Amino acid sequence: MTVKANCHCGAVQIEMSEAPDALLECNCSVCGRYGVKWAYYTTDQVTIKAADDAFDFYIWGDRTTNFNFCKTCGCLTHYTAAEGQDSDRVAVNGRMLTDRKLLDSLPMKYFDGRDSWQMVDKLPVEDAN
Template sequence: MLRGSCHCGAVKFEFREKPEWLTECNCSACRRYGTIWAHGSPKNISIEKAPDATSAYIWGDQMIEFHTCRTCGNTTHWSDLDADYDRMAVNTRLVPFKDVKDIPIRHFDGADTGRFLD
């Protein structure tokens, strides 16, 4: 299990499985956010926050929304806007390093090919 929170603690998450790998994406949003994602089913991820604790940003194909803490500015997670898509992700940069240091990081070319580079 992975647990993390934004810098101020207003948004906390729990990823209730160990991911096979983490994903670093080079799309224009992820590159700027500096995120490393753990993807999983929303059934295995819980987000604890007040209803207005995050600001959501939707762009491009309008399929996902990035959530950022309104207080400290950390990007905490993204969720899918398509109810039929069973994926979301949490930002593992907000998880203690000791908990993620042994999980491989795959590089995803979200800027161009939409494929993993390894």
């Protein structure tokens, strides 16, 4: 069953072929700041319905990934492979899911992108001391 996601103002609409099995939270320098919950797909499973100029992207580091955000409301909606990358991965920000009950009911997975670069049961919390 298709599921939908949208940014706050609605300029970016995303349709996925099915609900994700889980959402992934990562604490790396960029994901940890965005506070996203990623739902992973391939390009054939995702349709982006938005004007060409509705969103812009942020790219950094080794320039493999475009972090796409709505130019109107600023919501980070999805990431896509940067131009020239041989990847069909698309990750949708689960926090944009139109169905808020679905968002809250999905199991969470955690990736320690800040330190160990591994899946973990729980993201480590830095000791304040």
